[in-house]
Amino acid sequence: MTVNDDSFTNWKIREETAESMIPLIGKLHRERDVTVLLHSRSLVNKSVVSILKTHRFARQIAGAELSVTETMPFLQALTALDLGPSQIDLGMLATMYKADERGLSVEEFTAEAVAGATGANKIERREPRDVVLYGFGRIGRLVARLLIEKAGSGNGLRLRAIVVRGGGAQDIVKRASLLRRDSIHGQFQGTITVDEENGTIVANGNAIKVIYADDPTSVDYTEYGIRDAILIDNTGKWRDREGLSRHLRPGIEKVVLTAPGKGDVPNIVHGVNHDTVKPEERILSCASCTTNAIVPPLKAMDDEYGVLRGHVETVHSFTNDQNLLDNYHKSDRRGRSAALNMVITETGAASAVAKALPDLKAKISGSSIRVPVPDVSIAILNLQLARETTREEVHDYLREVSLTSPLKRQIDFITAPDAVSSDFIGSRHASIVDAGALKVDGDNAILYLWYDNEFGYSCQVVRVVQHVSGVEYPTYPATAV
Template sequence: MTVNDDVFTDWKNREELAETMIPIIGRLHRERDVTILLHSRSLVNKSVVSILKTHRFARQIAGEELSITETFPFLQALSALDLGPSQIDLGLLAEAHRADDRGLSPAEFTAEAVAGATGANKLERQAPRDVVLYGFGRIGRLLARLLVEKAGGLRLRAIVVRNGGGDDLVKRASLLRRDSIHGQFQGTITVDEATNTIVANGNAIQVIYSNDPSEVDYTAYGIDNAILIDNTGRWRDREGLSAHLRPGIAKVVLTAPGKGDVPNIVHGVNHDTVKPDEQIISCASCTTNAIVPPLKAMNDAYGVLRGHVETVHSFTNDQNLLDNYHKADRRGRSAPLNMVITETGAASAVAKALPELQAKISGSSIRVPVPDVSIAILNLQLARETTREEVLEHLRDVSLTSPLKRQIDFIDSPDAVSSDFIGSRHASIVDAGATKVEGDNAILYLWYDNEFGYSCQVVRVVQHVSGVEYPTFPAATN
C-alpha cells in the first residue's frame, strides 16, 4: 500500500466517524438541549467535512490537529449520561483528559467532568422564550437565522416592519432565504399570505405591519413575556425604547449603542451585571464588541495605560451607492468607490462595558469598499514590558480555555484576508501574524464580521437575559 493509499484510507475512516457523530450530536441537542462544541465551535447541524475541518482547526491554536478518533469516545460517553441542558466542549474534554494522570477511561473522566450537568445537578428544560424582531434589515435577518437555529430555547414569534406595498411578505421571505454575503438559508422557507406568516424550518413567524411601537398589542398574536430586539436604531435612550414595552413584551434589547442610562452590554465581559428586573439594555456596537474582550484580556494580564483604536470598517447601507445628499459628513460620497473617514463611538462606549479599565481609549474609523468584515487596529500602551511571543501565547490561551473563548478567536495564517472571516461567530479574531509588540507597546489587529459575529453576540445576550444560556463543561480554567 502506498503513502497516498494510507492517507486516503485514514481520511475515509475519519469520515465514517464524523458520520457516526452527527446523529448523536443531533439527538443530544434535540432531546436534551445539549450543544456539543469543539473549542467553542458548535458541531450541531454541521456536515461531515465541517466536523473534520473543525478538528483540524485546533492545529492553528494548539499546535497539532485534534483527531476525531480522540474526541469520539467522549461523545459516546456523553450519549450514555443523564444530561440536562448544557454546552459541552469535546476539545476541552480531550485536552483535560490528556493532562490528567489518574489513568481514568474517557467514560470515567467524562462522567466526572460534566457532573454538574447530570443527575440531581442537571437543569430542567424550559419552555422556549418568545422573541420579537422590530425591524428586518441586515442584522434583523441574520438574527432571524440564528433564532431559528436555536429554536429549542428561543422562539422567534414575530417580526415588525412597515408595509412596503405589493408582495411585501414574499420579498421579505426571499431576502431571508438568500443573502449575497452569507449565502443560502440552511433549511426551508414558505410563505402564508393569508395569515401574514413566514414559516422557516417549521417556525411560524408572524409578520406584523406597524409604523409605531405604540400601535401593537402582541398578546393578540399569542405572544407573552417576550424579548423584543430593536434593530432599527431609531430609538437609543430609555424613553424612546420604553415605547416597545407593550402588552406581551417584557424586555427590550437594542442592537446599537444605548444612550443615557441604558446599559451597554458586551457578552463575555459584563453580561453578568444585567439586573434581573432591567427591562431595557443595549448590545452596544459591532466594533465595541470586537475591541472590549481583547482589551479586557490585555488589561487583566498586562494593565493598559492608554490606547487608540482605528477601525477599517466595511460600508453599510447607511451610506450611498453613488454620490448623493446625506445628513452626515462624507457619508454621502459613493461607498463602493471610496474610503470614507467617519467617526466611531466604540472607544467612548468602552467605559460603559468595561468600567474597571481606567485607561483613556480614543478612536476613529475609515469605511472601505467591502460589504462585510472589518478590522480594528488596537494600539495599546501597557503597564509593563512584554514580548510578542508572550502576548500571542496569552491571547491563544484566552481563545481556547478562558471565559472569553466565545468572544475571541485566534488565527496564525500568513494569507488571511477579510473574506476568510465571513460567518465567524466570534466577536473578534486576533491575527497573530500582524501582531506587533515592542517593550510596553502592543498593536493588535482584530478581524470581525460586523454583521454575523455581532448578531451572535446579540443572541448570546438574549439567551442570558431569558435564562436559557446554559453552562459550559468542562468549566473554563482561567
C-alpha cells in the same frame, strides 16, 4: 501501499467517524438540549466535511490538528450520561484528558468533567421564550437565522414575529426571499414557505408572524398569542430609555437594542459585563459591532498587563447607511460613494468602552475608515501597557485566552499567514486575533482584530438575549476538573 493511499484511507476513516457523530450530536441536542462544541464552535446541524474542518481548525489555536477519532469516544461517553441542558466542548475534554495523569478511563473522566450537568445537578429544560424582531434588515435577518437554528431542541428562544413597515404588493414574499438568500452569508440552511393569507413566514417549521406597524405604540402583541417576549430593536431609531420604552407594549417584557444605547441604557458586551444586568432591567443595548470586537481583547490585555492608554482604528466594511453613489447625506463624507472610496468617519466604539468596562482607567480614543468591502472589518488596537513584555508572551497568552478563558466564545485566534477579510465571513466570535500581525515592543502592543461586523455581532446579540431570558446554559468542562 503508497503515501497517497495511506492519506486517502485515513480520510475515509475520519469521514466515516464524522458521519457516525452526526446522529449522536443531533439526539443530544433534540432530546436533552445539549449543544456539542469543539473549541467553542457548535457541531449541531453540521455536515461531515464541516465537522472535519472544525477539527482541523483546532491546529490554528491548539497547535495541532484534533482528530475525530480522538473526540468520538468522549461523544459516546456523553450519550450514556443523564445530561441536562448544557453546552459541552469535546475539544476541551480531549485536551484536558491528555494532560490528566490519574489514569482514568474516558468514561470516568467525562463523567467527572461534566458532573455539573448530570443527575441531581442538571438544569431542568425551560419553556421556550418568545422573541420579536422589530426591524428586518441586515442584523434582523441574521438574528432570525440564528434563532431559527437554535430552535431545534424545542426549548430556549422562539422567534414569534417580525415587525416592519408596510411595503406594498408581495411584501411578505420579498422579505422571505431576503431571508432565504443572502449575497454575503449564502443560502438559508433549511426550508422557507410563505402563507400570505395568514401573513406568516414558516422557516424550518417555525411560524413567524409578520406584523405591519409604523409606530411601536400601535401594537398589542398579546393579540398574536405572544407573552413575556423579548423584543430586539434592529432599527436603531430609538436609542435612549424614553424612546425604547415605546416598545414595552402588552406581550413585551424586555427590549434589547442592536446599537449603542444612550443615556442610562446599559451597554452590554456578552462575556465581559453581561452578568451585571439586573433581573429587573427591562431595557438594554448590545452596543456596536466594533465595541464587541475590541472590548473582550481589551479586557484580556488589561487583566494580564494593565492598559494605560490606547487608540483603536477600525477599517470597517461599508453599510446601508452610506450611499451607493454620491448623494446627500446628513453626515460628513458618508454621502460619497461607499463602493468607490475609503471614507474617514467617526466611531463611538472607543467612548462606549467606558460603559462596558467601567473599571478600565485608561483613556481610549478611536476613529474609523469605511472601505469598499461588504462585510468583515478589522480593528487595530494600539495599547500602552503597564509593564513591558514580548511578542511571544502576548501571542501565547491570547491563544490561551481563546482556548480556555471565560472569553473563549468572544475571542478567536488564527495563525494562518495568508488570512484576509473574506476568510472571516460567518465567524461566530466577536473578534479574531491575527497572530501573524501582532506587534509588541516593550510596553507597546498592537493587536489586529478581525470581526464579522454582521454575523459575529448577531451572535453576540443572541447570547445577550439568551442570558437575560434565562436560557443561557453553562458550558462544560470547566478549565480544571
